[in-house]
Amino acid sequence: MPEREPGLKAAIRSLVRRKTREIKAVDRISFDVAPGEVVGFLGPNGAGKTTTLKMLSGLLYPTSGQVRVLGHIPSRRERGFLQQITLVMGNRNQLSWDLPALDSFELNRAVYRIPPVDFRRTRDELIDLLDLTDLVRKPVRNLSLGERMKTEFAGALLHRPRVLFLDEPTIGLDVTMQRRLRAFVAEYNRRTGATVLLTSHYMADVVALCKRVIVIHHGHMLYDGDLSGLSDQFAAYKTIGVTLEDASASLDAYGEVVGREDGKVMLRVPKTESSRVAARLLNDLTVNDLTIEDPPIEDVIERVFAQEAPKEDAS
Amino acid sequence: MLDLYRGSMRLSILENFQYRVANYFYMIGMIAEPVIYLVVWSTVARAQGGSVGGYTPGEFAAYYIVWTLVRNMNIVLTPYAWEFRIQRGRLSGELMRPVHPAHFDLAFFVGWKFVVIIMWLPIAALLILFFQPTLDPTPGGAIGFFIALWGGFLVRFFLLWALGLITFWTTRVSALFELYFTVELLFSGRLVPLSLMPGWAQQLAGWLPFKWAFGFPIETALGRLTSQEIVTGLGMQAVWTLAGLAIVSVVWRAAIRRFSAVGN
Numbered sequence: 169m170p171e172r173e174p175g176l177k178a179a180i181r182s183l184v185r186r187k188t189r190e191i192k193a194v195d196r197i198s199f200d201v202a203p204g205e206v207v208g209f210l211g212p213n214g215a216g217k218t219t220t221l222k223m224l225s226g227l228l229y230p231t232s233g234q235v236r237v238l239g240h241i242p243s244r245r246e247r248g249f250l251q252q253i254t255l256v257m258g259n260r261n262q263l264s265w266d267l268p269a270l271d272s273f274e275l276n277r278a279v280y281r282i283p284p285v286d287f288r289r290t291r292d293e294l295i296d297l298l299d300l301t302d303l304v305r306k307p308v309r310n311l312s313l314g315e316r317m318k319t320e321f322a323g324a325l326l327h328r329p330r331v332l333f334l335d336e337p338t339i340g341l342d343v344t345m346q347r348r349l350r351a352f353v354a355e356y357n358r359r360t361g362a363t364v365l366l367t368s369h370y371m372a373d374v375v376a377l378c379k380r381v382i383v384i385h386h387g388h389m390l391y392d393g394d395l396s397g398l399s400d401q402f403a404a405y406k407t408i409g410v411t412l413e414d415a416s417a418s419l420d421a422y423g424e425v426v427g428r429e430d431g432k433v434m435l436r437v438p439k440t441e442s443s444r445v446a447a448r449l450l451n452d453l454t455v456n457d458l459t460i461e462d463p464p465i466e467d468v469i470e471r472v473f474a475q476e477a478p479k480e481d482a483s
Numbered sequence: 484m485l486d487l488y489r490g491s492m493r494l495s496i497l498e499n500f501q502y503r504v505a506n507y508f509y510m511i512g513m514i515a516e517p518v519i520y521l522v523v524w525s526t527v528a529r530a531q532g533g534s535v536g537g538y539t540p541g542e543f544a545a546y547y548i549v550w551t552l553v554r555n556m557n558i559v560l561t562p563y564a565w566e567f568r569i570q571r572g573r574l575s576g577e578l579m580r581p582v583h584p585a586h587f588d589l590a591f592f593v594g595w596k597f598v599v600i601i602m603w604l605p606i607a608a609l610l611i612l613f614f615q616p617t618l619d620p621t622p623g624g625a626i627g628f629f630i631a632l633w634g635g636f637l638v639r640f641f642l643l644w645a646l647g648l649i650t651f652w653t654t655r656v657s658a659l660f661e662l663y664f665t666v667e668l669l670f671s672g673r674l675v676p677l678s679l680m681p682g683w684a685q686q687l688a689g690w691l692p693f694k695w696a697f698g699f700p701i702e703t704a705l706g707r708l709t710s711q712e713i714v715t716g717l718g719m720q721a722v723w724t725l726a727g728l729a730i731v732s733v734v735w736r737a738a739i740r741r742f743s744a745v746g747n
Contacts (some may be wrong), residue, residue, distance in 0.1 A: 250581035
């Protein structure tokens with residue numbers, strides 16, 4: 169990757185001496201995904217999520233290592249492979265901008281050599297599932313972002329791919345549309361048994377769809393396992409919510425008070441101490457209600473990323 | 484594959500009819516260039532006693548009216564579009580299809596040509612009415628012209644597609660493209676009929692691809708070439724088309740390995 173300092177002097181210097189830096193976008197990542205699984209890729213910007221998806225879908229050649237998807241080496245870009253996968257990128261438009269989506273769907277039928285009967289059945293099913301009846305007849309440029317993403321999904325799934333690579337599919341969409349697309353992906357996975365690999369900055373996408381997550385940061389894999397296990401491994405604290413008979417009692421001796429709402433006090437306590445603190449609270453005070461919760465998944469993820477110092481190989 | 488071409492061409496025709504007014508303005512704007520050449524050369528011909536380099540004002544009119552059609556047929560995917568495609572990340576989506584992107588581009592431009600030809604006809608009628616060209620095509624010449632017109636399109640399509648692949652190595656190559664287009668302008672017959680150029684330039688033009696995509700179809704339409712010359716010209720078009728195709732298929736393999744999926 170070329171790089172230079174800002175300013176005119178550096179620009180002139182770069183004319184005769186170009187500086188480049190080698191960066192490993194992903195490094196020693198290894199995982200298997202079973203058919204029908206829905207896996208979430210988590211990581212901050214520049215973590216290597218999209219690079220991984222692009223290697224899996226055959227868009228990028230890995231400089232070393234091996235990738236196999238459905239028995240194919242993706243970078244060979246064989247027809248048999250490309251016909252079984254799809255890549256949906258949020259904010260990216262593959263449908264013809266000026267024409268109704270139905271016209272682009274028809275082209276996809278020819279591209280993927282879908283028999284007309286199968287094509288009509290799948291198309292109508294997707295139109296029904298995504299509630300597109302009116303939208304597919306309007307020029308794509310007249311659709312809102314959310315409507316466009318729905319039609320993009322339909323276009324990308326007409327050939328009934330066995331593997332879906334979804335790269336930030338809900339980016340920029342309002343909450344209702346995000347929920348709608350999430351429900352659709354879950355339903356598609358249930359109906360067809362397709363494997364789904366999803367990257368998203370919206371934790372709600374991941375929580376709703378993925379039982380398993382892979383966390384990547386600075387090109388390294390930090391975690392691969394159940395979403396629920398992420399808190400167990402990385403969260404250093406739990407939150408105890410306690411409602412006391414005497415709302416004025418001080419709780420500073422039990423943990424860090426992080427909030428109070430409608431008489432309920434939120435206490436942050438070290439994970440290993442949570443049971444003991446809860447027992448003490450119940451023993452020492454008159455407790456009306458007590459809950460022990462994992463921290464929100466966003467906090468856990470933030471903590472995971474914070475643990476990893478930047479690592480880049482330069483030359 | 485036929486189904487794919489039919490579908491892609493259909494989409495292109497629909498899209499281009501959608502922008503028929505813009506297309507018309509574009510074509511009308513393009514007429515300024517040959518009309519200027521035509522007026523200049525007709526004036527020179529009259530000043531030199533009725534002809535220059537064997538062209539009378541009527542023949543110049545014919546040359547530059549056919550020029551307008553050939554020029555429109557010569558419009559293909561420019562290397563600049565490659566820059567746009569890669570920088571904006573559109574190529575990623577196109578590469579996910581199980582078909583080589585060249586098929587889509589070829590079908591798209593072929594479809595567009597049908598729209599162009601239909602839209603060109605009234606413009607040509609007006610130009611003929613206004614400039615009174617001397618055009619007396621033979622049936623053989625007309626068939627040769629029809630083939631040469633599409634042959635020229637294919638030559639330019641594949642060569643510029645190959646040139647565009649440089650953007651896989653560097654995304655800023657406009658200067659190189661400009662150089663290419665300047666050489667093309669000089670040796671294609673676009674600026675001036677090649678027979679008006681010095682002998683060495685005419686000889687050099689014969690070895691370059693540009694003339695076969697531009698000047699050759701025009702001269703075929705004008706009836707200035709013998710049957711032998713037309714057959715040779717069509718052969719040269721086939722050679723350059725195959726050369727472009729070969730470059731595309733070889734470079735593509737290396738280009739795709741280089742693809743760094745810029746901008747998504």
